[in-house]
Amino acid sequence: MRVLSILLFLTCVCFYSVKAQVSPETASIKGIVIDSASNKPQDYITAALKKDNATVKTALSKSDGSFQIDKVAPGNYTLVIVAMGFSPKNIPVNVKEAKSYDLGRIKVAGTTNNLAEVSVTAARPIIKQDIDRITYDIQADPESKVNTVLDMMRKIPLLSVDAEDKIQLKGSGSYKILINNKPSSLVARNPSDVFRSMPAANIEKIEVITTPPAKYDSEGLAGIINIITKKNIDAGYNGNLNLRHSFPAGGPGGSGRITVKQGKFGLSAFGMYNVFENPGTVSRSERTTTANALLGLPGTFLNQIGTSSNDGNSGYMSAELSYEIDTLNLLSGDLSFNRYSFDNMSDLTSSLLQASNPYQSYRSNSFSNNLGDGYDFSINYQRGFKNNKNQLLTISYRSSNYGGDAESAYNIFDRFNYDPQAFPNYSQFNEEQQKEQTIQADYVHPVGKKLNIEGGVKAILRDNNSEFEYQGQNANGxxxxxxxxxxxxxxxxxxYGIYNTYQYxxxxxxxxxxxxxxxxTIDADFISQSSNLNEEFFNVIPSVSVNRKFKNMSSLNFGYTQRIERPGIWQLNPFVQRQPNFESSGNPDLEPVLNNSFELNYSKFKKGSINIGLNYSFANNTIQQVSSYLPETEITRSTFVNTGKDRKLGTNFNVNYPILPTLNFSVGGNMNYVWLEGFVNGQTVSNDGLTGYTYGNLNYRHKSGWRLGSNFSYSSAWITLQGSSRSRFSSGFSLGKDIIKDKLTFSGSISNPFTKFMAWENTTEGPNFSQRSYSEMYFRRVNVSLNWNFGKLKESIKKNRRGISNDDVKAGGGSGAN
Known part of the structure; x- marks a missing residue:
């Protein structure tokens, strides 16, 4: 209640400060927007008034094309007329006195060349539909100064983030994440943890590529999430500092960015560091098994209850360097490092009943530590041509290395009928290393203004290895x-890949x-067991996208593609994670999966934006995580296998509407019906059901610099091959204030003020067992942030327009079952 009282007080202060403002004598600017081709007035066209390259006021044209901007103080301005489908138009306006300035009929021309990308610095739509992707403009959303990247992902069409912070694309965990069109070891394993700590203020836009063209590697069944960072690489220098703190779960964090341009050289550097702590929360698990007449074993009931807490830290640094050899030749490169440390402590009380009678019990405590680091290095050469600025030749090289060490120790005590020789105290170690080298060449060749041809070759060389060890305590200790x-x-x-694409x-x-x-080509080797696996896979992957534009800035998109899901090292690694009564491991015999995907999307951008889509996908021999119960050892074992079929029919929608110039509303979500079928212990298992996710946001932004926001989201139960999870609901409120306009911003938010803990529950069933796991996590969270921008930039640095983007291995943190 204290937190809610503070939020209510700040809200009252906000509206009081708005009401108390008094405007001096000001002028107004008006005009009528006309289509130069049809000579007809255009409605819902944005008129943005800018001063010193910053937007001061905006207005939308009415049905007769007229617009008016009031309360304009004296000064020199630029009026920018901008809308999708039209070329932006700049009109200088010198306001000398308090009167009405009539600009008359302003003619705008439609865009004719869709191959070149147009950069618009005035007001712009938050969501943009392209021929094969949806782009969410993070900087156009006022909540970007308040939220983290993970928070913003909850608002992006086709993406969903559940209450456990797992990211899904179209209801699937099988996707690939790129940063600036490149893979990064930063998000190789736990992207949610990274994006939970990354300020959205440092992100320019997020692309959801639903029908990846042939230039992208064929991995990622649902598509690609491409994070474009904010660089502002211009002459001079600028930078940004951000300080954050979250409680009771979370902790302090900070990030910084600086950009420098001097002559032909340009440098952009970014770094962040976060400390986090999650206090102890409760977890429970239950397992019921049936009697086994063959082994003469009765049915059992296992009940476990415990608490766990964790803490750790993570850091990331990156730098990009650009050198313009001349107007046609450009050399660029980047280097990044990342590191994380994660500790978990837990205690457990376990009891096992046979035929309703006590059979076994024990208590345990455990400690685990995970430490990892990695680097990425790449260099790119770009060659332009005098005859056509869109004709490009790019040669790129990339090297990356990721290493992780995991250590865990289990101490079992207060034993009852729990044999210390068969089930001793133990410790486990796993050292994992992933090395990758990539060389790639791409060529873009425009033919006239309507046809664009791309082609390229690529080779990715990966070396993954794991060394794991198990130590058990003997009778001597x-x-x-x-x-x-x-x-x-x-x-x-x-x-090894080669591709060719055509855009007309x-x-x-x-x-x-x-x-x-x-x-x-795959060469897998169990060194200790002297076993070897050699396999080759040859795939021809087509992709087709069609876009039809209609009146009123609406369009219809159709896409078809095949995608490959190759297992990652964490799914292949045979290292067994052991806990009493439960074990999990990877499977080195996994094979790639081929998926077919069809999409149909409708978009309309005018005063607001509407996106509605249908999709259908199917795959055979899919990778599923399956669990089986072994009655002779009382252990439930989980691993990954190629099994069965996966079909999905879904729909998605997003509506973004400016109710007032200062008040914006958005709502969206997705719904999928999933059919799963596979084999578990030689028996056919099937499951199907409806899954979905919906969200809503209401944002208010006043000219005084105050920003208020509220949001909600709902996730239905997940469907897996052997079970499901429970549904989840979340809500939040945010508050922000520009202390110094475009320089210093204070932000605060509270997530789930009405719910302290989120209960996560998952059920799994097999031929001879049924189990339920329940755990709690801190759900209520308060975040505060201070963001400072400094420096000034003048002219743009050139950057490579093509580079390496390895998207052919399944991203971490996802679940391919739904």
């Missing part, structure tokens, strides 16, 4: 290595089609 549970594993995977644009039609041919 010493820890001794168990060779049967210790192993070294190498997995070498090379991917007419006045109202756009066509994009291509094909990608890939050869994958």
């Amino acid at each position: 010493d820890y001794v290595v168990d060779p049967s549970r210790t192993n070294n594993y190498n997995n070498n995977q090379n991917v 644009n007419l006045a109202d039609w756009g066509f994009k089609a291509g094909v990608r041919v890939e050869l994958t």
Whole structure:
């Protein structure tokens, strides 16, 4: 109640300060927007008044094309007329006295060349639909100064973030995340943790690529999420500092960015560091098993209850360097480092009943530590041509390395009928290393103004290895290595690809089609067990996108593509994560999965934006995580297998509408019906059901610099091959204030003020068992942030327009089952 009282007080202060403002004598600016081709007035066209390259006021034209901007103070301005489908128009306006300035009929011309990207610095729509993707302009959303990147993802069409902060694309966890069109070891394993700590103020836009063209690697069944960072690489220098703190879960964090341009050299650097702590929360698990007449074992009931807490830190640094050799030749490169440390402590009380009688019990405590670091390095050469600025040749090289060490120790005590020799105290170690080198060449060749041809070749060389060890405590209290549970594993995977795409644009039609041919070679080796696996896969991957434009800035998009899901090292690694009564591991025999995807999307951009889509996908031999119960050891074991079929029929929608110039409302979500089928322990298992996600946001922004926001989201239960989870609801409120306009901003927010803990529940069923796991996590969270921008920039740095983007391995943190 204290937090809500503070929020209510700040809201009252906000509206009081707005009401108390008094405007001096001011002028007004008006005009009528006319289409130069049809000579007809245009409604819902944005008129943005700018001063010193900053937007001061905006207005929308009415049905007769007229607009008016009031309360304009004396000064020199630029009026920018901008809308999708029209070329932006700049009109200088010198306001000398308090009167009405009539600019008369302002003619705007439609855009004719869709191949070149137009940069608009005035007011712009938050959501943009392209031929094969949806783009969400983070900087056009006022909540970007308040929220983290993970918070903003909850608002983006086709994306969903559940209450456990797992990211999904079209209801699926099988996707690839790129940063600036490139893969990054920063998000290789736990993207939610990274984006939860990354301020949205440092992000320019997020692209959801639903029908990836042939130039992208064929991985990611649902598509690609491309994070474009904010660089502002111009002459001079500028920068940004951000300080944040979250409680009771979370902790302090900070980030900084600086950009420098001097002559032909340009440098952009970014770094962040976060400390987090999650206090102890409760977890429970129950498992009921049936009697086994063959082994003469009765049915059992396992009940476990415990608490766990965790803490850690993470850091990231990156730098991009650009050198303009001359007007046609450009050399650029980037280097990044990341590191994380994560500790978990837990205690557990376990009891096992047989035929309703006590059979076993024990207590345990455990500690685990995960430490990882990685780097990415790339260099790019771009060659332009005098005859056409869109004709490009790019040659790129990239090297990355990621290493992680995991250590855990389990101490079991207060045993009842729990044999210390069969189930001793133990410790586990796993050292994992992933190395990757990529070389790529791309060529873009425009033919006239309507046809664009792209082609390229690529080679990815991967070397993944894992060394794991199990030590059990003997009768003397010493820890001794168990060779049967210790192993070294190498997995070498090379991917060779070639692609060709064609894009053809007419006045109202756009066509994009291509094909990608890939050869994958896999050499897996169990060094300790002297076993080896060699396989080759050859795939021809087509992609087709069609765009039809209609009146009133609306369009219809159709897309078809095939995608490949290659297992990641964490799914292949045979290292067994052991806990009493439960085990999990990867499967080194996993094979890639081929998925077919169809999409139909309708978009309309005028005063607001509407996006509605339908999609259908199917795949065979899919990778699923399955669990089986072994009655002779009382252990439930989980691993990944290629099994069965996966079909999905879904719809998605997003509506973004400015109720008032200062008040914006958005709502969206997705709904999918999922059919899953597979084999578990030789038996056919199937599951189906409806899954969905919906969200809503209401944002108010006043000219005084105050910003208020509220949001909600609802996630239905997940559907997996052997069970489901429970539904979740979340809500939040935010408050922000520009202390110094465009320089210093204070922001605060509260997530889930009405719910302290979120209960996460998952059920799993097999032929001879049924289990339920329940855990709590801190759901109520208060965030405060201070953001400072400094410096001044003048002219743009050139950057490579093509680069390496390895998107062919499944992203971490997702679940391919739904």
